[in-house]
Amino acid sequence: MTKPATTMINGFDASRLGSLPERERSMIERRQAMLGPSYRLFYEQPLHLVRGQGVWLYDPDGNAYLDAYNNVPSVGHCHPKVVAAIAEQAAILNTHTRYLDEKILDYSAKLLATFPEEIDRVMYCCTGSEAVDLALRMACYYTGGTGIIITENAYHGTTAASAAISPSLGPNMPLGVHVMTVPAPDAYRSEGRDVAEMFAENVSKAIAFMQRRGIRPAAFIADSIFSTDGIFSEPAGFLKRTLEVVHEAGALYIADEVQPGFGRLGSHMWGFMRHDIVPDIAVMGKPMGNGLPIAAAVMKGEIQERFGRDIRYFNTFGANHVSIAAANAVLEIIRDEDLMANAVSTGNDLLNGMRMLQQRFDCIGDVRGAGLFLGLEFVKDRQSREPDGARSLAVVNRLRERRVLISAAGLHGNSLKIRPPLPFGKEHAEIFLTTLEAVLHETN
Template sequence: MVNGFDAARLGSLPERERKLIERRQALLGPSYRLFYETPVHVTRAEGVWLYGPDGEAYLDAYNNVPSVGHCHPHVTQAIARQAAELNTHTRYLGEQILDYSERLLATFPAGLDRVMYTCTGSEAVDLALRLARYYTGGTGIIITENAYHGVTTSAAEISPSLGSNMPLGQHVLTVSAPDTYRAEGRDVGVALAEDVANAIAHFRRRGITPAAFIADGIFSTDGIFADPAGFLKPVAGLLKDEGVLYIADEVQPGFGRLGSHMWGFMRHGITPDIVVMGKPMGNGMPIAAVVMTSEIQERFGQDIRYFNTFGANNVSIAAASAVLDVIETEGLMQNARATGDYMLEGMRKLQEKFPVIGDVRGAGLFLGLEFVTDPASRTADGALALKVVNALRDRRVLISASGGQGNVLKIRPPLPFTRDNADVFLGALEDVLSEID
């Protein structure tokens, strides 16, 4: 795990945190991992800040789940009101789920006109795979080399970033992510389409019918690749011609995070067949969804009964509705674009000063800063990225890393992140790099 706490360092921690970790290990076991060499102990949060037990403030430049900010009052009030009134499942009639579904679907292209609800993004991916396989009659799934799509069995089988101890599914093939930094002038969109075409041919040569290609619109765990906008058009066209579905995983890039559009796939001028989204839609409440064409949903729904007890429960729908309110009324998508552009400019200035910054890229408030051993070789420097992540943590700025070598800073703060917040981040990053240099 990139940026994971090493339990061998337990003895070096303060007694309070050491005892908490010992309890975690005894009660939750080794699968539950902590971030940072020195784990962060938090007791409350507000906006883009997390606070420790002694009142110390940490700037959150990483968490996308509280998309409209930690503990946003409009969202928390909506949750409290609804919890005091009604919270049940979707087998009773009610207008709340219908009103929200109409609002949500209105943000999508016209052909994507059905929605099904789950509690988590992993469940949404699991359902999307079921839909794709049932609609196409196929089993083959194509993913990128360091993708992450969830933790259910079927989602983990298409998540190579979980590590080599989590085997990929037998009918899963990987392709290279569209790495513009190392493209050497080649069109990354054309290259991706060629790789996917080869994967489709590989499946068919072995008697496996391909069902879907799944990717998020910014390749968040592959290293964050956003530009040039439109590079997904070749692969989308290929999939349509081949009768293979395109699943857009919008759990991380969705809900206006990329600044220019509500959904990441829209930056590329394409319309996928299925879209999945996760907990950012409820600011952390357990709600997620799959949006698809009515044709795909009808074929599945007529034959297979689907029900999720807590999917779209009243309280979670209230939270999701409040999130849309905040995105619309507080101009958060526009803020993501403006602040993101400002951060890109600031990081490019740092790139001129520090040659170890090989590339700076991203869109809106989803940015990547890649560390290399030297600009000529472009050799990934994951060790340096890890040093920077932990040095920033020591300055109470929270960030993590991405990419197959763990050498890309993954900058993905809550959407209300401002220029002042960006200045704190950029200043801390410059201090850290100067100190390490």
């Protein structure tokens, strides 16, 4: 079996700096000198972007790149309605939540209306990492526990608490001492076993391991499409049994909706809804403001009531007026432009197109996903299903050369991660599929 990746998937190798054109080489040298080595760049040849519009990004020479990867500009880069909302509000008022204001209340009502009725409270912050951090604090306080269960290659953020439950950050980022990992719900490698039962059993074993060592479980956290684990979406509903197991142990279920939320999966506004479950807490990040610094945790009232009664919470920039205006525009655009229906339609075109390619290229082991969140897994051999991370990386970089942008995911980095802005349409899907086919011929 191929060893898991130890460096950032699709990260630029700084040892190749001398092979780059002078303009890019100079920028990277300045970047390294001032920002330091922690900041990573994508692609063998890093991309210099100066402008974005809709599903397109542009370099300094005016070349257009089809964006099939970036979920943060959820309704498209520089959407005119979001830009107008930001500008209008910035010219009027921008301050914090310790003053009364109607707009945060109106937006909160709209946001909560998209969730099941059991979820009736919202708390704001600036990033998904902060939202996860807050959710963990609340879960531990509510349950009295400290144990957290995650999947093997999860990513949940970059604060101290969220990084400690993010093994995808690499082996040099230690996990929390009370953090347990379980294998992702990989139907492709389930050997015919029921994915729902298999995953719930693994979570149950993790809980038992904690309890045997005197650790009280506080929460299980996952994003509903397991995006960094390799994109695992099927069958819809497989998380129901896991929710039961978590609740039987007295722990909370936290749904990380930063990536699958806001209609990305097409059939539902929130990824957990595909599984017909109601989490105790759900978190969301910058896609809610199309990239502006706004994020939130929503939760059942009794959880927030206990936490809020005993612990004061404040986030100076969370839910500022300008970010609320952007977030409100995003909700309206998703509704008015029927972007969830587009996610279903275009996503089906992409799935069908990739499955046709799967029939012609033996290196494609599996194709999966929902809406505009899709994965294509490369294997060295269809019988052994051995991951082929090198091919995945080659395809990602050859697509970049042809000005189509995606990245990769999974414990072995062998799955293409296709996650474009929501206006990505049928004409864009055709460009992507045609370009992917050409690259597969080149790398076959």
